[in-house]
């Protein structure tokens with residue numbers, strides 16, 4: 429999604445408030461499309477509020493999209509530039525809807541924080557995830573993941589873009605308030621290569637490396653992207 433050129437500064441936008449409880453972390457698994465870290469979302473223990481949001485939203489999972497090479501991989505672009513990978517932290521509106529499945533069908537149901545990954549310095553916090561990847565190489569493999577604070581993957585800079593969009597995989601429902609952080613996080617080549625070692629395929633099937641698991645750019649049409657910064 430082309431950010432920046434067509435964005436308008438909105439002075440009304442508030443800072444996003446993020447409060448995650450690291451002990452709500454449950455497990456990390458390979459679902460055949462990406463790898464996900466899932467959280468206990470049975471109570472308001474890991475939530476975000478503020479920013480463009482009317483309600484508070486509960487963290488359910490986070491996952492990544494990445495390319496086969498460093499030239500592409502993200503699902504949003506800035507100034508026509510792709511990043512090698514993009515993190516999505518998926519939250520749902522548990523104030524308005526009883527379940528995630530119902531929230532997915534509603535315009536104000538989900539809020540996804542997008543964070544760009546850029547090639548650079550080693551990322552200590554990400555390494556904890558990278559160390560777990562060999563154990564979930566194949567589709568439908570899962571390992572327990574006791575404590576992880578996803579805040580370590582979110583840049584300090586408060587600046588973000590926001591727009592009303594959709595899930596980037598089926599059912600592609602238009603239920604997502606996208607909140608894309610302007611500042612990328614830096615990860616090193618070995619960490620990106622570790623993502624590319626995962627497989628789309630199950631154990632015993634012909635191996636297909638999990639790469640290029642991003643949706644191609646979609647036309648902006650008449651959508652407005654707002655920025656929290658000038």
Ligand SMILES: NS(=O)(=O)c1ccc(C(=O)NCc2cccc(F)c2F)cc1
Pocket residue numbers: 516518528529532540594595596597598599604
């Ligand atoms: N890339 S992203 O951040 O836009 C994205 C986030 C979540 C999901 C998801 O939960 N899919 C499974 C799922 C589960 C239950 C009900 C659903 F409709 C559904 F899509 C898909 C894409």
Ligand SMILES: [Zn+2]
Pocket residue numbers: 491492493516596
């Ligand atoms: Zn995603």
